[in-house]
Amino acid sequence: MNTAFERIAVSALALLASAVLFGLLLTFYAGVDPLEAYALMYQGAFGSWFSFQNTLTRAAPLILTALCTALPARLGLMIIGNEGALVAGGVAAAAAGVAVSGTTPLLAQLVMAAAAMAAGGAWIALAGGLRHYRGVNETISSLLLTYIAIALMNHFVEGPLRDPSSLNKPSTHPIGDANMIGAIGGTDVHWGLAFGIVACVLCYLVQRFTTFGFAMQVIGGNPKTARMMGLDVGRHVLVACGAGGAAAGLAGMVEVAAVHGKANASLAVGYGYAGILVSFLARHHPLAIIPVAILLGGIGASGGLLQRRLDLPDAAVVVLQGIIFVAILASETLYGRSWRWLWRIKAAEGR
Amino acid sequence: MSADGGIGIWGVPLAMLAGAIRVSTPFIFVSLGECLTERSGRINLGLEGTLMMGAMSAYGTALLSGSPWLGVLVAALVGLLLGALHAGLCQLPKVNDIATGIGLMLFGTGLAFFLGKPYIQPKAPNLGAIDLGWWSSVPQVRQALQVNHLFIVGILLAVALAWALKNTRWGLIVRLAGESVDAALAIGASVGRVRLIATSVGGAFAGIGGAFLSLYYPGSWNEGLSSGQGLMAVALVIFARWDPIRCLWASLLFGAAGAVSPALQSIGVTQGYYLFSAAPYILTLALMIATCSPARSLRGAPGELGAVR
Numbered sequence: 001m002n003t004a005f006e007r008i009a010v011s012a013l014a015l016l017a018s019a020v021l022f023g024l025l026l027t028f029y030a031g032v033d034p035l036e037a038y039a040l041m042y043q044g045a046f047g048s049w050f051s052f053q054n055t056l057t058r059a060a061p062l063i064l065t066a067l068c069t070a071l072p073a074r075l076g077l078m079i080i081g082n083e084g085a086l087v088a089g090g091v092a093a094a095a096a097g098v099a100v101s102g103t104t105p106l107l108a109q110l111v112m113a114a115a116a117m118a119a120g121g122a123w124i125a126l127a128g129g130l131r132h133y134r135g136v137n138e139t140i141s142s143l144l145l146t147y148i149a150i151a152l153m154n155h156f157v158e159g160p161l162r163d164p165s166s167l168n169k170p171s172t173h174p175i176g177d178a179n180m181i182g183a184i185g186g187t188d189v190h191w192g193l194a195f196g197i198v199a200c201v202l203c204y205l206v207q208r209f210t211t212f213g214f215a216m217q218v219i220g221g222n223p224k225t226a227r228m229m230g231l232d233v234g235r236h237v238l239v240a241c242g243a244g245g246a247a248a249g250l251a252g253m254v255e256v257a258a259v260h261g262k263a264n265a266s267l268a269v270g271y272g273y274a275g276i277l278v279s280f281l282a283r284h285h286p287l288a289i290i291p292v293a294i295l296l297g298g299i300g301a302s303g304g305l306l307q308r309r310l311d312l313p314d315a316a317v318v319v320l321q322g323i324i325f326v327a328i329l330a331s332e333t334l335y336g337r338s339w340r341w342l343w344r345i346k347a348a349e350g351r
Numbered sequence: 352m353s354a355d356g357g358i359g360i361w362g363v364p365l366a367m368l369a370g371a372i373r374v375s376t377p378f379i380f381v382s383l384g385e386c387l388t389e390r391s392g393r394i395n396l397g398l399e400g401t402l403m404m405g406a407m408s409a410y411g412t413a414l415l416s417g418s419p420w421l422g423v424l425v426a427a428l429v430g431l432l433l434g435a436l437h438a439g440l441c442q443l444p445k446v447n448d449i450a451t452g453i454g455l456m457l458f459g460t461g462l463a464f465f466l467g468k469p470y471i472q473p474k475a476p477n478l479g480a481i482d483l484g485w486w487s488s489v490p491q492v493r494q495a496l497q498v499n500h501l502f503i504v505g506i507l508l509a510v511a512l513a514w515a516l517k518n519t520r521w522g523l524i525v526r527l528a529g530e531s532v533d534a535a536l537a538i539g540a541s542v543g544r545v546r547l548i549a550t551s552v553g554g555a556f557a558g559i560g561g562a563f564l565s566l567y568y569p570g571s572w573n574e575g576l577s578s579g580q581g582l583m584a585v586a587l588v589i590f591a592r593w594d595p596i597r598c599l600w601a602s603l604l605f606g607a608a609g610a611v612s613p614a615l616q617s618i619g620v621t622q623g624y625y626l627f628s629a630a631p632y633i634l635t636l637a638l639m640i641a642t643c644s645p646a647r648s649l650r651g652a653p654g655e656l657g658a659v660r
Contacts, residue, residue, distance in 0.1 A: 029466070078449060080396075135645040136636075139449060144586055144632045144639075147579075151629030158625055273453060280450045315464030315574075322400075322458025326440065329451050333443035 045298030063196030065275025081142025083272025089249025120249015128241030370610020396452025399581025400459015405561025434554020
């Protein structure tokens with residue numbers, strides 16, 4: 001069985017099915033020619049250098065938050081607190097950035113990144129630790145921690161960290177233009193994309209070529225075997241969850257230091273939840289996360305063009321993303337069965 | 352502060368009561384729906400999308416037909432369909448119910464915004480309220496006791512669900528499907544069908560909760576209508592330890608916690624009130640930490656519910 005081919009074939013089938021479903025919705029509800037819409041979407045996502053940069057910018061936080069689900073998934077844990085880790089990281093980065101804003105930009109950026117990764121990492125490591133040492137379900141606790149993080153963010157930006165001059169949208173003090181991390185040379189794409197790609201490659205290398213990565217796989221495959229082998233399961237859980245949370249926290253730092261310039265409610269706009277789905281679509285494979293996030297970023301980036309040219313609601317792209325997610329998740333059921341099914345048809349024909 | 356009718360500090364508990372009644376109604380419906388679904392052994396994280404679809408379809412129907420109650424009915428039907436979709440997908444082998452729930456949450460909210468675009472401006476008829484505060488002369492009390500019919504329906508539903516789960520054959524089969532698939536199979540029940548029905552009915556409840564949002568309080572349709580009630584329901588059901596009556600109390604508590612910040616703000620407390628909105632989650636987490644141990648999962652949790660194992 002060619003599993004790589006099967007993986008691509010099943011995913012392509014699911015994408016095709018979603019495109020047909022969304023096309024039907026466009027044709028019969030909105031009265032829009034779906035082929036025209038798809039052509040516009042391609043143009044809006046990848047058609048020009050400008051739109052491709054927009055796509056990449058949107059993909060950056062998705063890559064980082066997806067790692068927050070993908071790394072613990074290797075151990076058999078399902079973390080859905082990505083949004084909370086992102087928010088915790090963003091607030092920590094803003095607080096640290098304001099505190100050291102008088103120093104050199106490089107130092108300030110390093111401190112911000114460290115603070116964000118520590119906060120996000122602690123957030124998810126807490127969920128992992130509770131799972132391992134107390135048996136508290138990590139899926140639910142990480143969801144609860146997300147709400148706690150958002151409430152804490154509201155508390156800090158409305159109270160102790162508030163910039164009195166931010167009237168309509170309470171925010172922290174700005175970290176200062178000099179300390180912003182800016183764009184990758186010659187483009188409009190901020191450095192968050194580079195951080196995300198480096199993080200994914202690092203995770204892949206660790207998972208593929210180190211003892212630690214192999215141990216993660218053993219624990220995820222069979223925790224009892226892992227314990228009999230003498231592996232310290234708790235340590236692996238804490239490290240994997242901490243690293244995943246740190247990636248999501250870094251996404252929060254990038255949102256603060258490359259996009260908004262300060263922390264406010266704009267941090268919690270759903271990158272975390274989208275990251276969960278990116279991780280599932282990539283089947284928790286660190287390298288597959290990159291193209292999946294770029295594809296979804298592209299769909300998001302094309303919303304504006306659809307709205308302007310075809311007068312479609314901007315939520316149209318969210319509907320398409322939702323259909324794709326559901327179709328790909330449902331297509332999991334085909335793995336290992338599609339071949340048998342095809343083979344049976346062939347056998348029937350040969351008879 | 353001349354508008355406080357001379358009740359001063361008492362305005363805070365009163366506003367909390369009023370807020371608890373108003374804010375908690377969608378919580379009651381969504382949490383009862385989630386409770387029923389989870390008792391049958393499946394988790395539905397997509398109720399946020401169901402809630403938004405319910406809100407949108409109820410508002411659109413009320414606007415086009417002039418009848419808000421028809422809107423509630425349509426919202427329930429839409430919720431039923433979305434619940435059935437979730438159940439049908441999760442029935443397929445190897446499909447993950449948590450991820451599917453999140454996918455359907457995104458799909459539901461997106462579809463609600465997409466189809467609901469034309470309904471943002473016009474004003475649909477409201478569900479109206481029952482005036483239970485007629486005996487009082489204090490305007491705040493009267494205002495606090497303006498209760499919507501759906502709040503009362505929600506209380507009755509909680510009692511009925513608790514009774515049915517405990518005392519009826521149907522309730523027994525739902526609980527069996529949630530506790531032990533083998534036992535359910537042994538008495539000849541089809542676990543798949545039981546979960547399909549429970550998840551669909553749960554979705555219908557969530558749809559009604561959405562109808563309350565768009566047709567009573569806040570009483571309009573827009574994209575910021577829900578503040579995450581659908582996702583919070585998951586926490587709420589755990590806090591209530593899968594008991595419909597406790598879901599009712601927990602909904603009131605979550606509603607009151609949400610209402611405490613504006614109430615404190617109105618008497619001039621401007622610091623720290625956001626922490627109150629985190630209180631329900633901290634309490635739920637503390638409860639989970641206290642009652643879990645590595646050897647044993649949560650007390651009261653359905654045995655087949657993979658998500659809390």
